[in-house]
Amino acid sequence: MAQKPKPLDETASVRAWWGVELRNWRNTRRMSTRQVGAKVHLSATMIERIEKNERQCDQALASLLDAAVEAGGALIRLWRLVEKEASDEAAHADKGTGEAGQGAAEAWKEGMLGLNSPVPSEGSHFMERRAFFSLGGVAALAPTAFVDLLPSSGPNALPTAVRPEDIRQVLAAADTLAGWDNLYGGGGIVGSSSMGLFIWAKGLLATKYPADLKDDLYTAVGRLSVVMGASAFDAYAHDDATELLGFGAWCAEQGNNWHLRAAALNWRARHEIWRGRPDEGLTYAESGLLRADRLTPREQSMLHNARARAWAKMRNAGEALAAISQSDKVFGRARDGEDMPWMAYYDDAQHHGDTGHAAFDIALMPGQTPELAISRLETAIEGHTDAYVRSRALSGTKLATLTMVMGDPQQAVAIANRALDEVGKLRSKRAVTDMEELASASARCARRPDVAELRSRITSTVNA
Known part of the structure; x- marks a missing residue:
């Protein structure tokens, strides 16, 4: 009943x-x-x-x-x-706040879906950095923040008015950082070089700009923020990632850009899922699909992959497999030239890698089989170019772990050593975590000489 x-x-x-x-x-x-x-x-x-x-x-x-x-x-x-x-x-809560907090709150406006702006957490590492420490509260992410940190004259000063060239510079910076992130991981050059770019780009939002540039400006700054947030996630700077991805989603709303909003919510979903909060991740993924009619097939597929990962982490194989099937269906309708430039990464290899990671978690459930995960991960590894070293390494590590669990340590060692060659080139906490999980999965075969050597190599690599 x-x-x-x-x-x-x-x-x-x-x-x-x-x-x-x-x-x-x-x-x-x-x-x-x-x-x-x-x-x-x-x-x-x-x-x-x-x-x-x-x-x-x-x-x-x-x-x-x-x-x-x-x-x-x-x-x-x-x-x-x-x-x-x-x-x-909200008005009642504001009665106890000072003028600085109220002024900061006024800088935030509702976006195209009427969503509330993200509120930074007080313990965020992002907020603790010297450049932001004195700003406090919402002011640290409000459009007028950081302006006082920039010189009023000289090569690093903000322009008196935003030009199309300034917007193109911000987008170029985002593309460069994204490329470095894929090659070297979030703990490498990206985190060290990006903050100055972000402060300058963020300052443009508080600078005079023509009305017809508003959407492009917010899109560019939001894109940079999403790239930095994804990189912070890879480096396990989780508070930073939350702040940056939230701000990127807000910029997408202000810029009326559904495509950037989808990308931001996809990363927010993946971040929450990785942190052990798949239910929250599912919320972000499904929010991204609210107006699926305004998204390209690749963007829809990307968000369905996030749904699949969330359901798999919640051990709901049926919903996860249904999400993978839906992702395959919409991805099959993708056509060249219809996506924003930042979706160039989402090719056949990425699609198989994302669905393969969800299938990996399904394969470990009682009564499930590994064939789907193995096929997807193998296709991803074969298809990823050298521009996406981290993605190839992550899929390789998952495939090695699954092969080890399924009882073929000899093949698992061969796959793992190839993945380790690439993990050793990265500064990626996600890659390290996956390698540590592979080491745990290999413990029962640790007396085999080849497995013992692999485990020693993993230890050396992750401690480097």
Whole structure:
């Protein structure tokens, strides 16, 4: 017998009331949470949590849900009260803040989906750096921040007005850093060289610019922030990554760029999944798919891969395999020339690597088989060029681990040694973690001379 839905307390808040009304309209239309979720590109679980007020909703999603359950605008009208309640609570909270905090908060505006701006965490390493230490709170990521750190004259000064050439410089810097990150890892040259670029680029947002350059400017600065956030993630500077990826997503909203928003939310999803929070990662991935009609097939596929990884980490093989299947389906519709330049990395090798990493976690579950993961990872390793050393190394390490677990240590050692050759060229904490997991998987075969030699080499490499 199906479990009776948990009673909801509509008196807790207006937002809770809104969730109750969503469930009422869904039941009136005799729709399941899965049916509603399919209409707005969310999982059944996510719809249920929105109804229970356990997951946030925003104005854009509220409108989509109103249409999905054919509420005739009733949910949209009620949402205005949700926003008023949130506004009243924010105003009440602000009464105890000083003028500096209020001024910083005013610098943030809602983006194209009405999302709230990211709020930096007080313990962030990003916030602790000397250049930002005195700024505090939201000011550290507000558009006007960092301006005082730049000279008023000389070669490093901000321009008096933003030109298209300045925007192109920011994009070129982002592309260069992304290339270095793929070659050397986030713990290498990227982290050491990027902060000055970011301060200068960020300062452009507080500089005079023509209205017709606004979207391009925010897109460029957001792109740089996402690249730096992804690199910080690879270096395990997790607080930095959270701040930078959040700011990149906000810039995408301000620049009305759905493609950059998808890229930012993909990285936020992968970051949360890696940190052991797959449910949060799934939320970001599904948020990225909210308006899938505005994304290219590669962008949709990328986000479905994040969904697959999240479900696999939550040990839900069925949902993970369904996400991989959906990713394959949309990737098959991809055409050259339709994507933003930063999606150039997402080729056939990357697609197989991303789905292969999700399939790796599935293969380790009871009753599952390794064939899908092995095939995907082998295709990725073969397809990655030397420009993507880290991706090739990560897939190689996963394949070696799976081969070891499946009982073929001789083949696993051969695969692992090739991956180690490349890991030794990187400064990547993710690559180190995967190698440590391979070492753990090989422990039961440690008496074999070839495995013992491999384990010694892993220790030397990760400690270098």
